[in-house]
Amino acid sequence: MKHFQQNVQKLEAAYTQVLGVSMDSPFANKAFADSIGLTFPLLREWGGEVTHNYGLYVDKYKAARRVNFLIGKDGKILEEQIDNEAIDPTKIVAACERHKLKN
Numbered sequence: 001m002k003h004f005q006q007n008v009q010k011l012e013a014a015y016t017q018v019l020g021v022s023m024d025s026p027f028a029n030k031a032f033a034d035s036i037g038l039t040f041p042l043l044r045e046w047g048g049e050v051t052h053n054y055g056l057y058v059d060k061y062k063a064a065r066r067v068n069f070l071i072g073k074d075g076k077i078l079e080e081q082i083d084n085e086a087i088d089p090t091k092i093v094a095a096c097e098r099h100k101l102k103n
Contacts, residue, residue, distance in 0.1 A: 001020050001032075001036065001038060001042070002036045003087065003088060003089050004018055004020070004040070004089050005036060005037060005038055005039065005040070007089050007093050008039060008040060010093050010096075010097075011089075011093060011096055014093070014096035014097045014099070014100040015096075015100055016070075016096040016100075017040075018040040019040060019041050019042075019043055020033075020038065020040065020041065020042040020043065021042075021043045021044075021045050021050070022042060022043070022044065022045065023044075023045050023048060023051065023063060023064055024044070025044075026044050029042045029044060030042075045064070048064070051064035054067075056082075065082055065083055066082070066083055066084075066086040066087065067080065067081065067082045067083075067086050068080070068081040068086045068089065068092045070092055070095050070096060070099065072099070078095065078099060079091075079092060079095040
């Protein structure tokens with residue numbers, strides 16, 4: 001998320017709303033957000049229902065895989081990055097800029 005914070009201005013310029021989602025506790029999320037200066041919302045995914053429904057929950061680690069979704073105004077997933085690819089937001093920033101140009 002630190003890398004997304006570093007790119008938040010580019011994303012917002014591409015009319016993109018950035019939201020972080022974590023399975024950690026609200027206390028842990030707040031401490032993490034404060035420590036890296038997040039300016040976008042960090043949401044709590046309570047109970048793992050969403051991560052299970054998207055097939056992202058890993059029972060072995062009792063955690064979700066790292067993922068980035070670019071969701072269009074119609075609610076459909078336009079782009080997706082999973083695991084190591086999701087750490088660097090360069091591709092998702094470029095995708096947001098591409099989709100901005102199409103609209």
